[in-house]
Each structure stands twice: as structure tokens, then as C-alpha cells.
Amino acid sequence: xxxxxxxxxxxxxxxxxxxxxxxxxxxxxxxxxxxxxxxxxxxxxxxxxxxxxxxxxxxxxxxxxxxxxxxxxxxxxxxxxxxxxxxxxxxxxxxxxxxxxxxxxxxxxxxxxxxxxxxxxxxxxxxxxxxxxxxxxxxxxxxxxxxxxxxxxxxxxxxxxxxxxxxxxxxxxxxxxxxxxxxxxxxxxxxxxxxxxxxxxxxxxxxxxxxxxxxxxxxxxxxxxxxxxxxxxxxxxxxxxxxxxxxxxxxxxxxxxxxxxxxxxxxxxxxxxxxxxxxxxxxxxxxxxxxxxxxxxxxxxxxxxxxxxxxxxxxxxxxxxxxxxxxxxxx
Amino acid sequence: xxxxxxxxxxxxxxxxxxxxxxxxxxxxxxxxxxxxxxxxxxxxxxxxxxxxxxxxxxxxxxxxxxxxxxxxxxxxxxxxxxxxxxxxxxxxxxxxxxxxxxxxxxxxxxxxxxxxxxxxxxxxxxxxxxxxxxxxxxxxxxxxxxxxxxxxxxxxxxxxxxxxxxxxxxxxxxxxxxxxxxxxxxxxxxxxxxxxxxxxxxxxxxxxxxxxxxxxxxxxxxxxxxxxxxxxxxxxxxxxxxxxxxxxxxxxxxxxxxxxxxxxxxxxxxxxxxxxx
Numbered sequence: 001x002x003x004x005x006x007x008x009x010x011x012x013x014x015x016x017x018x019x020x021x022x023x024x025x026x027x028x029x030x031x032x033x034x035x036x037x038x039x040x041x042x043x044x045x046x047x048x049x050x051x052x053x054x055x056x057x058x059x060x061x062x063x064x065x066x067x068x069x070x071x072x073x074x075x076x077x078x079x080x081x082x083x084x085x086x087x088x089x090x091x092x093x094x095x096x097x098x099x100x101x102x103x104x105x106x107x108x109x110x111x112x113x114x115x116x117x118x119x120x121x122x123x124x125x126x127x128x129x130x131x132x133x134x135x136x137x138x139x140x141x142x143x144x145x146x147x148x149x150x151x152x153x154x155x156x157x158x159x160x161x162x163x164x165x166x167x168x169x170x171x172x173x174x175x176x177x178x179x180x181x182x183x184x185x186x187x188x189x190x191x192x193x194x195x196x197x198x199x200x201x202x203x204x205x206x207x208x209x210x211x212x213x214x215x216x217x218x219x220x221x222x223x224x225x226x227x228x229x230x231x232x233x234x235x236x237x238x239x240x241x242x243x244x245x246x247x248x249x250x251x252x253x254x255x256x257x258x259x260x261x262x263x264x265x266x267x268x269x270x271x272x273x274x275x276x277x278x279x280x281x282x283x284x285x286x287x288x289x290x291x292x293x294x295x296x297x298x299x300x301x302x303x304x305x306x307x308x309x310x311x312x313x314x315x316x317x318x319x320x321x322x323x324x325x326x327x328x329x330x331x
Numbered sequence: 332x333x334x335x336x337x338x339x340x341x342x343x344x345x346x347x348x349x350x351x352x353x354x355x356x357x358x359x360x361x362x363x364x365x366x367x368x369x370x371x372x373x374x375x376x377x378x379x380x381x382x383x384x385x386x387x388x389x390x391x392x393x394x395x396x397x398x399x400x401x402x403x404x405x406x407x408x409x410x411x412x413x414x415x416x417x418x419x420x421x422x423x424x425x426x427x428x429x430x431x432x433x434x435x436x437x438x439x440x441x442x443x444x445x446x447x448x449x450x451x452x453x454x455x456x457x458x459x460x461x462x463x464x465x466x467x468x469x470x471x472x473x474x475x476x477x478x479x480x481x482x483x484x485x486x487x488x489x490x491x492x493x494x495x496x497x498x499x500x501x502x503x504x505x506x507x508x509x510x511x512x513x514x515x516x517x518x519x520x521x522x523x524x525x526x527x528x529x530x531x532x533x534x535x536x537x538x539x540x541x542x543x544x545x546x547x548x549x550x551x552x553x554x555x556x557x558x559x560x561x562x563x564x565x566x567x568x569x570x571x572x573x574x575x576x577x578x579x580x581x582x583x584x585x586x587x588x589x590x591x592x593x594x595x596x597x598x599x600x601x602x603x604x605x606x607x608x
Contacts, residue, residue, distance in 0.1 A: 012602055067601075094440045101434050110352075114350075
């Protein structure tokens with residue numbers, strides 16, 4: 001459905017007359033995407049996650065034919081976005097994060113009528129489709145009001161409605177729940193996941209900064225950092241980079257400074273910290289993968305005369321995974 | 332929930348109508364400005380009448396050696412100047428608006444031909460200007476303009492060809508806006524040159540000989556010749572030289588301007604500046 005192979009993209013660092021005269025039309029360029037490879041299957045909800053400026057929107061614009069790669073290949077439903085842009089465009093719907101991308105003097109319906117016509121819809125079919133999509137995003141009550149009077153959240157929902165107009169096979173959604181209130185954001189997520197993907201088999205590429213949204217909605221995620229995909233796979237599998245260590249929480253009846261020092265001195269213990277909890281004291285440790293350090297630690301606790309009440313493994317949170325993958329040292 | 336599949340459809344009149352309706356609705360949403368523009372037509376005619384009354388009728392202002400009034404000369408030329416301004420400015424303004432409003436990227440993400448996008452963005456402006464021209468001539472008739480001997484076919488053909496021949500300049504200005512993100516200087520330069528050398532305010536035969544050459548090369552000169560001759564009753568056959576010139580310019584400039592515009596869009600896509608302003 002969607003293939004991206006070895007895509008690189010750079011932008012000039014200077015524009016206009018300076019680029020033309022000082023650099024003779026060949027200004028220096030800054031690489032913003034490097035060696036991007038993706039395959040998104042039909043009916044998959046694929047997430048692009050990354051810090052601000054990582055390259056998510058640039059990648060989305062490449063996919064939506066609004067930019068062209070320096071090298072590499074992008075195909076949508078078998079159509080090359082550079083060589084066959086018109087056919088590729090007929091397969092996609094784009095919801096930009098730019099909520100201003102409407103005509104403020106026109107009503108919501110007039111806006112959708114215009115964009116629907118450009119997408120190839122006419123007459124009754126267009127009118128029916130407008131009614132359908134505005135109901136989907138819960139804007140039926142406001143569709144005949146001037147767009148300029150819409151709130152930020154309503155405008156954002158309208159971008160999703162517009163993307164759905166021509167019933168495209170592939171949807172590119174750039175932060176669709178940004179500025180949307182929690183109730184409508186949840187409804188939008190349900191619409192995308194349940195209605196569009198699960199029920200109607202649409203392929204969705206979702207760029208977002210919201211970790212929980214990405215983790216809970218997407219079949220697979222690509223984490224983008226500094227223009228590179230640093231991890232890709234189902235959300236549950238993305239903690240692979242954290243598997244060089246594991247975290248445990250030991251509940252003990254008491255914990256003194258000497259025990260904490262002994263714990264930290266054990267070979268294989270990367271970090272150890274203590275805090276009070278309901279059951280007594282909690283010793284949280286990060287261990288290497290040699291397998292012996294947990295046993296040594298438990299032995300140290302016992303030999304200290306401390307009662308060990310419970311030991312639990314701590315699974316990494318999405319934010320831990322994200323932080324680990326997007327730090328400057330990440331691959 | 333999802334309607335029947337909708338495949339790509341060929342670009343066509345429905346998309347042109349969509350652009351027209353969009354611009355008509357936006358224009359009329361500024362109701363005060365909309366109605367004031369019609370009042371401005373009446374004021375313009377009155378100004379032309381009073382200036383015209385200061386100048387004696389002369390063969391310089393008529394077609395084929397006939398004596399004409401400066402009022403009729405001004406009416407025809409300023410009417411045409413309005414068309415030229417629209418042709419030069421409307422396309423680049425549409426691109427500029429699309430950049431600042433954030434709609435340009437969305438337009439370009441639809442399966443719509445680039446030429447159709449840029450040319451249709453002027454559809455409403457041209458129709459509106461045509462109606463304003465009718466009003467202009469109507470008011471001028473109240474002030475004494477005579478159109479009784481007009482050859483309507485010659486007039487319409489020259490008007491249509493004039494728009495086609497001048498529009499490429501506007502499309503090239505739109506291409507410049509796509510790359511340089513600014514309207515104004517190019518349109519100003521083009522309008523000034525054509526106004527001065529194209530015989531808007533005075534016949535080009537009154538210009539120094541070298542400047543007459545520049546005037547002769549401009550499409551506006553031949554368009555004005557044809558329109559003025561049409562008001563004097565000239566047929567298309569009589570005006571074949573100007574007709575051929577306009578046709579040739581259109582055949583040359585229109586595809587060239589669309590090619591340049593397409594290149595500008597490609598350049599903006601390469602530089603990642605499509606939505607910037």
C-alpha cells in the first residue's frame with residue numbers, strides 16, 4: 001500500500017537572492033531526512049512519533065506529494081509520488097496540522113464543497129458526502145456557520161472531515177487531535193481506529209507528539225529522531241533498546257544508607273534509589289543483563305537482617321522508551 | 332458510513348466552477364467593498380469625462396483617420412487597463428493568498444491539474460471585470476460615448492484574445508510569487524511598462540520612434556487597436572494583422588508561462604517552501 005525506500009531529503013540553508021547570487025543557485029543544504037525505509041500495509045494504522053523538528057511533518061509532506069525527495073522512492077498504491085503524482089494524489093487524503101488551511105469567509109459547507117470538487121466529487125454525491133463527514137467529526141451543527149467563527153478544535157476536526165471527503169485509501173493525519181478538547185479527541189481516535197481502520201480497512205499514517213495516543217492507537221510505530229528512523233515496530237516491541245538493562249522494585253521493612261551503598265556496589269547494579277512506601281521502604285534498582293546481580297542483591301538484603309517483602313519487575317513506560325530512543329546518543 | 336468509492340475524475344468545468352463560486356462567495360462576503368467598487372466605476376467615468384472635455388477631438392483619438400474624442404479614447408483604454416491589471420495581478424494574488432492562508436498545500440495535494448489551478452483562480456476576477464466593463468461603458472454612454480457603430484464580434488474576439496495574451500504575464504508573476512514569496516514589484520514593473528508603451532494614456536504614434544518599437548511588440552497595443560477599431564465598426568478581416576499578432580503571442584506565451592509556473596512549483600517542492608510566505 002505504502003512503500004518508502006532509501007529516501008533522503010535536504011533543504012537549502014539560504015534562499016532567494018543570496019542563494020542565487022552568492023551560491024550561484026547551489027546553496028548549502030541541511031539534511032532533514034536520511035535513509036528512510038517504510039512499508040505500511042493496507043488496513044494498518046502506522047504512527048510517526050518523534051520530538052519537535054525530528055522530520056515527521058517533512059516525511060508526511062513527501063508522502064502527500066507536497067515535497068520531493070532528493071533520492072529514493074515513494075509509492076502509494078503502486079503509484080510513484082514523483083513520476084505519477086496525480087494518480088498518487090487520487091489515493092490519499094491529507095489532514096494537515098495547519099488549522100488555518102480553510103477560507104475563513106466561507107462556511108464549513110462551502111469550504112468542503114470547494115475542496116470536494118477538487119477531489120473529484122460533484123453534485124448530489126458531494127452534498128451527501130459532506131453531510132456524512134461532518135457528522136463523523138461531530139460538526140453537523142456548525143457546518144453552515146462561517147469557518148472564521150470556529151474554535152481551534154473545530155477547525156482541526158474540519159481538517160479530518162476534509163481528508164475523508166473523497167473516501168481515500170490512504171489517510172495522512174498530522175497531529176489530528178492537536179487543540180481538540182479531550183472528549184472530541186477521544187472520539188476522533190475512536191473514529192480513526194475503529195471506523196476507518198478496523199471497519200473500513202483504510203490505511204492511516206498518523207504523525208503525533210502524544211505518546212499515549214501513539215501507543216494506544218497504532219499497530220506499528222516509527223520513532224523519528226534527527227531525520228532518521230531509530231526504531232520501528234509494534235509499540236510493545238519498541239523497548240528493545242532498553243533490554244540491556246532491567247528494573248526491579250524491592251519492598252523491604254527498613255532500608256538504611258549502608259544497605260543502599262552495598263546495593264550500589266554490587267557488580268551489575270547500574271543504579272539504585274530508595275523511597276518510603278506504604279509497605280515500608282522501596283528499593284528501586286536498574287540491573288545489567290548478567291543475571292546474577294538480582295540474586296546478589298537479594299543476598300545482600302538478607303545478610304543485612306532486612307526483611308524482603310516483595311520483588312516486582314518494572315516494565316518501561318512509553319516515555320522511558322521514547323526518551324531512550326530520542327536522546328542524542330540513540331542510534 | 333463511507334460512500335461508494337470515488338475514483339479520480341478528469342479535471343473539467345466543475346473544478347473551474349468551484350473556483351469561481353469560491354471567489355464569488357468570498358468577494359460578496361465583503362459587501363461594502365463589493366458595492367463600493369461599482370460606485371467607483373461611476374466616479375472613474377465622470378473623471379474621464381471631465382478630463383476628456385479639456386482636450387479637443389482629434390484624429391489621434393479615432394480609428395482609421397476618423398475624428399475621435401479624448402473621452403472615448405480614455406474610456407476604452409482605462410477599461411482595458413482594468414482587464415490588464417486583473418490579468419497581471421489576479422494569479423499571483425491567488426498564490427500569495429494560498430500561501431498566507433495555508434490553503435495552497437491543500438490545493439496542490441488534490442488530483443487537480445496545475446494549469447487548471449492557476450488559471451481558474453482568475454475566472455471570477457475576469458467575469459467580474461467583464462461586468463464592471465459593461466457598467467463602465469453603460470455609464471460612459473450616459474456621458475455621451477457613442478457605441479452605435481460597434482462591430483460586436485470583433486470587440487468580443489479581441490477582448491477574449493487580449494485576456495489570453497496578457498494572462499501569461501500574470502501566470503509568470505504567480506510563478507515568481509511561488510519562488511520569491513512576494514507580490515508587487517514584478518506586477519508593478521509589467522503594468523508600468525505596458526501602460527507607458529502600450530498606448531493606454533496616449534497613442535503610441537506620439538511616442539519617440541524607438542519607444543514605438545517597444546509598444547508594437549506588446550500584446551496590449553494590438554489588443555487596444557482591435558478594440559478601438561471594433562468600436563469604429565471594423566471587421567476581423569480588416570484587423571487581421573493585430574489578430575494574428577495576438578494569436579501568435581498567445582500560442583507562444585501561454586504554454587511558456589504554464590511551463591514556468593510548473594517549474595516554480597517543482598522548485599518550491601524541492602526547497603520545501605511550498606507553504607512558506
